[in-house]
Amino acid sequence: MKNEILKCLKETDGYVSGQELCERLGVSRTAVWKVIRQLEAEGYGIEAVRNRGYRLHDSADILNEAEIRAVLTSHWLGQNVKFLEEIDSTNNEVRRMAEQGAPEGTLVVAEIQTAGKGRRGRRWDSPKGSGIWHSFLLRPEFAPEHASMLTLLAAMAVRKSVSNVTGLECLIKWPNDIVVNGKKICGILTEMSTEEDSIRYVVVGIGINANTPDFPEEIRATATSLALELGHPVHRASIINGVMCAFEEYYDIYRETLDMSRLKEAYNQELVNVERAVKVLAPGGDYTGISHGINDAGELIVELADGSLREVNSGEVSV
Ligand code: BTN
Numbered sequence: 001m002k003n004e005i006l007k008c009l010k011e012t013d014g015y016v017s018g019q020e021l022c023e024r025l026g027v028s029r030t031a032v033w034k035v036i037r038q039l040e041a042e043g044y045g046i047e048a049v050r051n052r053g054y055r056l057h058d059s060a061d062i063l064n065e066a067e068i069r070a071v072l073t074s075h076w077l078g079q080n081v082k083f084l085e086e087i088d089s090t091n092n093e094v095r096r097m098a099e100q101g102a103p104e105g106t107l108v109v110a111e112i113q114t115a116g117k118g119r120r121g122r123r124w125d126s127p128k129g130s131g132i133w134h135s136f137l138l139r140p141e142f143a144p145e146h147a148s149m150l151t152l153l154a155a156m157a158v159r160k161s162v163s164n165v166t167g168l169e170c171l172i173k174w175p176n177d178i179v180v181n182g183k184k185i186c187g188i189l190t191e192m193s194t195e196e197d198s199i200r201y202v203v204v205g206i207g208i209n210a211n212t213p214d215f216p217e218e219i220r221a222t223a224t225s226l227a228l229e230l231g232h233p234v235h236r237a238s239i240i241n242g243v244m245c246a247f248e249e250y251y252d253i254y255r256e257t258l259d260m261s262r263l264k265e266a267y268n269q270e271l272v273n274v275e276r277a278v279k280v281l282a283p284g285g286d287y288t289g290i291s292h293g294i295n296d297a298g299e300l301i302v303e304l305a306d307g308s309l310r311e312v313n314s315g316e317v318s319v
Pocket of ligand 1: 088089090091092113115116117118119120122124126132133134135186187188189205206207208
């Protein structure tokens, strides 16, 4: 009932009368009043005016299951959603749920991660109340070699959502960082469980610095948050919804060919530093070259000083 009442309040531009809520939900006035008190205790600002009803104030920075459900318009991704106040890592939680048979599309969102994981075994700082720490479960039927490109799809989905919801110009830094004004706002960690030659499941974990008010001195030059760039907080649930909807769209396109042929043009348009010099941080040693964007395999084509082309399939690029 809480979800329904929140949805009604959000959908209405103005007051919703207590009577209307009772009729819509088939419950008593006391039951409605109790839910309103509960929502207030969770941090929602609700104005109650005699003879008019209830009106919801701006709730930009509240994240919970009801808030997510109230805005979710995706078809399957995120429909099975679990919100946790605290967890070690949303990737770990989705893995545990996958082992217990959770359905494809299961989404886990946490307010805080105590052991957030970054790429290459790094730690991912996941403070309370300001980030979007979320992971979702896929059970693809294709071969494991096609899974690495899911990370590129996730980057495209985050970029689309953030730019639609906030209006900020954001770009992708190959393979899957999202940058605003040259600083990182999002990281993606995809993990896979395989069995012989098939995929058991894939977990796509996405961390977005949404309303982070400040960063430690040592990363201030390279990391930022949406709120810092915008000057006001963002509604985190709307960004999650945007990611879910966009990923569904790109995933459908990707599965038609199992390569980036139909998506590379869009990806390259959103890529930072195309036709410019980039530094590739490769396992065998760093080198520089001109980036020509990705190929059908999702590899970054880099032109070296001698004119030869290298197709980079691992490592990172520094801007
Ligand atoms: C990176 O190093 O850039 C990747 C960071 C990925 C962080 C996200 S936050 C949600 C999910 N849970 C984790 O433990 N990691 C990912």
